[in-house]
Structure formats: C-alpha cells, structure tokens
Amino acid sequence: MGGGNDVYVLSAFEHSLYVDLALSELEELGVDRERMMAVPLEQSLGAQPLFDTLHRSDGISLxxxxxxxxxxxxxxxxxxxxxxxxxxxxxxxxxxxxxxxxxxxxxxxxxxxxxxxxxxGKPAAEVVLLVRCIGSEFEQVRTILERNHALGVGKVDRS
Missing domain, CATH: 1.10.287 (Helix Hairpins)
Structure with missing residues (x-):
C-alpha cells in the first residue's frame, strides 16, 4: 500500500464540520485524497439484554x-x-x-x-479518519487533527 516510511494516523471525531475542515487542511498540506479515508460509524441500536453474561456486563445488577x-x-x-x-x-x-x-x-x-x-447521550466517536503519512508529515498531520477537535489520535508505524 505504500513505501517503507509509511505512518498511518488514525483519529476519531464526532460528526461535525471539523471533520471536513481537517480534510481540507490535510489536502492543503499536500496529502492526496487517495491517502485519506473517512469512515462513518453506524450506531448500534440493538436492544440491551436484560441479564448479564459471564463475558459481558453493563454494571447494572437486577x-x-x-x-x-x-x-x-x-x-x-x-x-x-x-x-x-x-x-x-x-x-x-x-x-x-x-x-x-x-x-x-x-x-x-x-x-x-x-x-x-x-x-x-452522543456516542464518543462517530467518524474514524485514517491518513497515510509519507516521510515527516506525521507531526503536521497530528497538529491539524488535534486543532480540529479530534477525540483521539493514534499512530501505526509501518517502517
């Protein structure tokens, strides 16, 4: 998917204009659209089970x-x-x-x-943004994402 110096930056956002602003700023920085991916998360609206199981508990005991x-x-x-x-x-x-x-x-x-x-209440994250950084773009990309109110930023180094 890329060269030897690729760094993948993952960030989570609430669904707002800040996602679009971050994408625009990344394009101005020179990050191609082919190196960015925004994935909206589907909200699970399934019924909450009444009783807990051994492996899953919601903290409420009946x-x-x-x-x-x-x-x-x-x-x-x-x-x-x-x-x-x-x-x-x-x-x-x-x-x-x-x-x-x-x-x-x-x-x-x-x-x-x-x-x-x-x-x-609103879910913690509604959109996940994945950016492939080449060379020394990571710090600039991270700054742009944090400035646009990313809930969290993570990095996967693929070198």
Missing part, C-alpha cells in the same frame, strides 16, 4: 435489590410466622419470594428510567 428485599422479608416472615397459622418456615418462604419479586420489580423500574438517559 439481582441485588431482589436479594436484599427477599432476605429482609424472609426474616420478617419467619419472625412473625411464629404467631401466625402456617408457621415460620412457610411465612419465611412467602416473605422471601414476595420480597425478591418486589425488589426485582423496583430494580427493573428504576433501571428502565435510567438506561434511556444513558443511550440518549
């Missing part, structure tokens, strides 16, 4: 509230169950399942309100 309220209601059910007809074991189990379902329902309601706000 089990915690159910476990806490289940334990509290089980202790209360067992304690008051001594004075009730079915006894402490049955009332403890009823308290556990009732508390667990109540806690799970509260977690789902609270997190359902919180998750859309997280997704409503």
């Amino acid at each position: 089990f915690d509230g159910g476990a806490v309220l289940g334990t509290v209601f089980a202790v209360l059910g067992a304690s008051f169950g001594f004075a009730l007809r079915w006894g402490p074991i049955i009332w403890g189990l009823i308290g556990f399942f009732g508390g667990f379902l109540l806690g799970l329902g509260l977690d789902v309601l609270l997190n359902a309100r919180r998750l859309p706000r997280k997704k409503a």
